[in-house]
Amino acid sequence: RALGLGRxxxxxxxxxxxxxxxxxxxxxxLVEVTEGGE
Structure with a gap:
């Protein structure tokens, strides 16, 4: 929940x-982490 993922x-x-x-x-x-641009 703290990560904001539900489905x-x-x-x-x-x-x-x-x-x-x-x-x-x-x-x-369970997750895929990518670096996002701003």
Missing amino acids: IGKTNTLPDRPEIRGMLLRVPH
């Missing part, structure tokens, strides 16, 4: 912070 195929843009990176490291099999 398959949903996307979200999050800031590059250590807390967010830690959450993403817990679920690498």
Whole structure:
């Protein structure tokens, strides 16, 4: 929930912070991380 993802195929843009990176490291099999431009 903290990542803002609820369904398959949903996307979200999050800031590059250590807390967010830690959450993403817990679920690498569920998410695809890409670097977005501003």
